[in-house]
Amino acid sequence: MISLLFYLLVGVGLLVFLWLLARRKGAPVEGCGRQFVEARQALRTLQLGLLPENLIERLFDREDFRYAMAASPANIGELFLQERKRISLMWVRRVRCEIRNLMQFHLGYSRLHAKLSLLTEIRLALDFGLLLLACRALRILLYMRGPHGAGAVVVVLTAAAGRVCAASEKSLAFLNPPALESFRRSSAGNGAAI
């Protein structure tokens, strides 16, 4: 009976894979080139759009909530809290999405390397999977405790994401053409933007 289940599982599993293959929309033909650009864009989004200190402070500031509660009726305060919770959840979702983009970058780049290591790739896949899972867990935490109940979490996550950005910046350093950099350095300080 167990072997029957095994064979049925393999057979049906393969048919499901084929169904997914038939349904699959075209993967990006631009491949690596496009993924480099996307990774770069993900970094920019994280650094400039999602992780600036003043944005985080504004988003999770208790003072705003206290002021809203003190200066307006209770239902306004509740509405304020609901909105802040919605925005904070959206923020975590976006951070997770950009981390996924960085993961896609790694895959897009590594698949072309003849020296690719099977074990390393499996370990990295597990690591990325766990990290994304952890992000999801954080989202649940925010959902349950609210934006002001997870302030410490937000600070730590922001710092972590910032460090990821710094490390990714090094991985993507080759995207900055050396000739352009030297030209940029040698141009006048108040010269035209390149």
Added chain:
Amino acid sequence: MLSLLLWPAGLLLEFALLARSVQTKTFTKYIYFYAYISCVFVVSVGLFIGHSNLEFYEAWYWPTQFATLAIGFGVVLEVVRQALAAYPGAERFAWRASCAVFAVTFCYVEWHVASRTEWSTVAATVELERDLRVIEALVLATVLAIVFYYRIEIGKNVTGMIVGFGAYVGVSLTTLALRSFLGPRFNAAWGDLQTASYFFALIVWTVALWSYSPNPAPPTTGRGNGGYDALVRGTRTQLESVRSNLRGVAGS
């Protein structure tokens, strides 16, 4: 009944597929695949001509079935070769994973066969076919998982090969497993399902391989051997920094 109807239709499709491959010169591009189709075509024509002679049919059915089954591995090889050829990293991953899958499944099957107390030729033959199909199915599934994971774009020809052969293998495996479990009362349905699934595969192959459609050209950026270690180091650093901070998050 269904098998008798689909048999000559299948022969026509096989002939069309082979004729078209010569016309479009794709025969040499997918050599293992067309070698399989040629072999199946020759065997099917021979069995079709001699099927009125029961003695001849019974004498030749299983040996030719095994020959086509063994050559069927050529299609799997063709899929790995064609789908991942432009991605050395993913191809290397696929070969190693496929070898591991093959070794583990083969050992499991050997152990399973060795532990049998009763032995009958017919049952052993059906089980051998089923076990070989398991290996084919697992190797195909591994390749597909790699194609999905690395988001590799494959052309119409190779997609057709995978879908057609995969559907045939998947249905064969499922029906062979059910046949072993349900016994002779499932024989009629088993024969029809196998023939129908092979006919479906032939239709898919004929449509997908009607004209030559190579895989999209892979990107050239980042190709080479030197950067992989640096890439892995960079990725590891990112992961480590995030993980250490998430530990802090969990503790807060």
